[in-house]
Structures are given as structure tokens and as C-alpha cells.
């Protein structure tokens with residue numbers, strides 16, 4: 001065998017090993033999800049895991065879900081708040097993929113039996129009407145949306161104690177578990193999306209409150225950033241995509257029987273696991 005053939009065979013072998021490692025790590029995370037068993041973060045055993053590889057693990061995990069009949073319905077942005085970025089020691093957000101099985105109808109119950117240690121976050125979500133490609137301005141991103149709504153995201157890290165580094169949480173699809181969308185408001189031109197009051201209510205009392213400004217400065221800026229991040233990986237944002245723009249406050253542990261509500265100023269509420277006392281809720285905005 002000539003030297004160059006030997007070298008190319010060696011490269012192929014190491015590429016194969018790399019692909020195999022990606023597939024194995026995706027399967028480990030998928031099994032943790034299915035078995036509802038938290039695992040030690042991947043970077044303990046693989047300290048040199050790169051961000052590109054983490055997204056490849058995320059892709060492989062989504063392919064496993066698609067193989068079980070799920071459909072991609074959108075994306076979620078994570079770590080978009082300064083507080084979370086500081087906590088993680090990073091200066092850029094991450095994204096994850098939302099699938100059909102994660103969607104919970106507004107006001108319905110969510111079984112916690114399929115989760116490990118779920119937490120809830122109040123969010124603002126978009127529905128993209130016109131496909132977006134490449135780097136876009138916030139205005140272009142917002143103009144491509146068919147509506148905006150209040151949302152509740154349920155996150156459920158597959159890592160013990162939510163202990164992860166950036167590559168871990170990317171590989172784990174941004175801790176995605178479930179989400180609820182409130183009623184869609186199609187014409188949001190009169191809303192100042194960059195400064196809306198947001199309350200996460202648990203059992204009819206405010207548990208967290210904040211402003212949409214905490215979402216990457218403006219939820220629309222988070223949406224535009226998602227387009228850039230997808231573009232950097234050669235991807236676009238398809239028409240019809242749901243986009244969770246990121247948490248406006250800290251997450252709160254979700255326990256069985258809780259009634260949860262995200263109230264965003266100017267938008268109808270998103271509700272999860274409501275009780276019959278739902279009509280007693282007061283309106284904040």
C-alpha cells in the first residue's frame with residue numbers, strides 16, 4: 001500500500017470512530033430520556049467534546065426520535081438571559097429542536113411520570129410564517145412571523161442535578177422536554193415585544209417575574225440569533241416552525257398537581273395542568 005493510501009485509510013478509520021462516538025453518546029442520552037434516569041454529564045468522560053460535536057449528538061438524538069414517528073415542529077433557544085449565560089460562563093445562547101411529542105395543548109395536563117426532574121420557565125414564542133435563511137435582522141425575523149404567544153417550557157436535563165457544561169446541554173437538546181403555547185396573537189405590531197412584563201404563576205401565586213428584555217435583549221433578537229446559528233450549520237428556519245425564544249426568569253421545579261400559568265403583558269395566558277379553580281385566576285395586565 002502506498003503512503004498516501006495508508007494515510008487516507010487512517011483518516012477514514014478515525015472519522016468512522018468519531019461518527020461512532022457521536023452515535024453512542026446520542027443513544028446514551030436517548031436511553032436516559034426513555035428510562036427517566038439521570039446520568040453523569042458526558043464531559044466527565046469526554047472532556048474534550050467540542051460544540052460542533054455536541055450539535056451532531058443533538059442531531060443524532062433527534063433522528064432517533066424521528067425514527068419513533070415524531071416530527072420536528074420547531075426550535076428552542078436556551079441560555080438567552082444574561083443571568084444564565086453568566087452562570088454558565090458563556091456569551092452565546094444555544095438551540096435545541098422541538099418535536100411533536102413535546103407539545104402539550106394549552107390548559108391540559110402533563111404527565112410527570114415520563115420526566116426526571118422537570119422545571120418550568122415562562123417564555124415568549126413565535127410561529128414562523130415565511131421560511132428564513134441566512135443572517136437576518138431582528139425586523140426581518142419578526143416580519144416573517146405569523147404570530148406570537150406566551151409559552152411555558154418544561155425543561156428536564158438528562159444530567160444529574162442539572163449539572164452540565166455547554167457541550168453537554170447542547171448534546172442533550174437544550175434540556176428540552178415539553179412546551180405549551182398560549183393562544184397565538186397574529187397582529188403583534190402594537191406590542192413592544194422588547195419590554196413586556198412576564199409572570200410565571202404557580203398555584204395562583206407569582207413564582208417568578210421579569211421582563212421580555214431578559215430574553216437576549218428582545219425575543220426578536222433571539223429569533224434572529226437562531227437564524228444565524230442555523231445558518232452557521234448550513235440550515236434555515238422552515239415556515240411553520242414554532243420558536244421558543246428563551247426563559248425570561250429562573251426556572252421553577254414542577255411538581256405533580258401544580259397549576260402553572262405564564263402571563264405576558266398584552267398576550268393571552270399559557271396554562272398547564274389547571275385545576276377547576278382556573279376561573280379564579282386574576283388578570284395582571
Ligand code: OOG
Pocket residue numbers: 077078079080081084121153155156157162169174175245246247
Ligand atoms: C438549559 C435550557 C435553558 C432557557 O430558556 O434558557 C433554557 C437548562 O437550563 O437546562 O431552556
Ligand code: MG
Pocket residue numbers: 076077078121123153155244246247
Ligand atoms: Mg427555555
